[in-house]
Amino acid sequence: MNWNILLFQVFPYVALALLIIVSFQRMRGKPFSVSSLSSQLLERKLLYFGSVPFHWGVLFILLGHLLALLLPQGLLLWNAVPMRLFVLEITGLALALWTLGGLLVLLYRRLSNRRILAVTRPTDVIVLLLLLVSILTGILTAVMYRYGSFWFPSVFTPYLWSIFTLRPRPELVADLPFWIQLHVFNFWLLLAVFPFTRLIHIITVPLGYLWRPWQLVIWVRKHRRLQPIPPAAPPYPTSAKPQAALQDKGGAYGSD
Template sequence: MNSLNFVLFIALPYLALFIAVGGTVWRFNRDRFSFSSISSQFLENRRLFWGSVPWHFGILIILLAHLIAFLFPGPWRRLLSNIHILATLEVIGLALAVSALIGILGLAWRRLTHPRVRATSSVMDWVLLPLLITQVGVGLWVALNYRWGADWYMDTSVPWIVSLLALQPRIEYVADLPFIVKFHMLLGFGIIGLFPFTRLVHIISFPLRYLWRPIQVVIWDRRIRKV
């Protein structure tokens, strides 16, 4: 194991996870109100809709597919053993990646060109947007040039991540992958490390307490106009 591989595939992932967990706890205790997407919808709605919908639709399903493959490797392998299902998933994945890329580019263009949205943007917004665009673009490039990623992902990234979580890192699973694939994986961990300092924290702010809170009674106070 050379020192560069140690830094990239062991030290960097652990550092990113440590910062993500510690930073999220710190931010939650320091400023719980900031756990939101800090929506700018009231500033501009039309372009936000056409950027936000394809972005969230594409990226959330892609992330869910990555997670399912990681959590349920056995069923996922059996599913992919059917070449027709594998090919279908490849096409769906490409379509979702294009949707996510179009969406994030639209959101970036909106933030750059709308004066009020640009004025309310933070430094981390300008850091995060290029990283997300790069990550989705590289992921799409990998999908186009290294086909059947849903399959070989099971024999490379999944066992590597499992070994990291088991505190027994085994970088041989990923050390010989093409540079662009490794870049995609490492950039993902870089974004995870930035997670607690960006608006991405709204991902974990889903109001689960709404499921068991008492029914909220809303009384309308609408005055009737006299003609």
Template sequence: MSDYLNTLLFTVYPYVALAIMIIGSILRYDREPYTWRSGSSQLLRRKQLMWGSVLFHIGILFLFLGHSVGLLTPHSVYEHFITAEAKQLLAIVAGSIAGVLCFIGLTMLIHRRFFDPRIRVTSTFADNAILVILWVQLALGLITVPYSLQHEDANVMLALSEWAQRILTLRIEGTAELVAAQAWPYQAHILLGLTIFLIFPFSRLVHMFSAPIRYVWRPGYQVVRERNRRAQQTRLPAGE
């Protein structure tokens, strides 16, 4: 029974979550393009937003990049430049710093959304739920740090990397065993991460696909014209 459950959670569930994320995002963008936004609440209350948002986004971008490169890069690619043990130590240090920054920023955003009356009234269940889920996911990620420090041989990191690479390349044989052999924080972190992929199309997270990166290299300057208020105030009424 446990083997069947492990196969369901760590071999079948990843493909279900990824398929729903991809297909659901395409359908939402096609059918409900006006809901494809972050739903900023800056106009309601700017306090706490800037610091919380900056810390959260800096941390989450580093974590996303680190997880993507760290898990999906085969060991044979980097073993000539850095050992697995050194790579794990680098991941622990950099990931801990980014995780703490992200955790602090997200905690500020959650406090702002839950304890400000105006924002709380205008928030949907999905808005609140995704923030709490991300907060729990960050907490689980930070909990894995002491466990990783106990494995200086980097076997856990290599096993989880092998699992992610096998899932991506459709080599499913033995994938469940790679995760089932690890401590519960790793398993919970992976399952909740897959769940975030699953609910991705139904949340405000879709706006990450529309990040305005093109503004970094856009040509020229944006022209902004201010309306001449003094001229409007001195304009005579019609007929005079």
């Protein structure tokens, strides 16, 4: 086994396995530990200049990568006109620099503010550093190996699909320059640490808020709804077995 297979074939599967299994286990078994871990209460000025550009920037950049993965032909067609290629590349680069700015503010804030330091765990810093590597290598790739959006569909789209469809072809990335390989490997690394760090808050994005009812009213003890006590009955039924009556209606969890 050579390095190429180890880093770009074996490790991706390890990362994906961790991502799926541990995330599921944590969401299900340790829900209290899942939080965005906001520190806005402790410091808000720098957070505004860090969090907002970082999150929006990274959101759009990831969306761009996803589009290139799902619609490679569309991307090539778009890039067929040089002007459109330039627009895309410049937009991507600008977004990356915006994100980088935000991330640096966040990193500075995390390491300089006394209150933030008090709530900082090693994993918080590790996540920020991994993200920093991703963004820096991404920018280096975009600047040094032009034009990323031009060769991505012919290199990364097949590579990523080969991993996701369980027919790995790590040789596709074997001959790429170091910075690009680092960018790819760092991606798998981020997936691997995802369930162990605050990154897990990404999968809790509350899109359901868009259509849920404003008010949530929950009957904690549904037996009261299912089994109205008749007027003459004493308040404490002594001989009656409530669960027998409930079973007819689908048990205590039965519909309301």
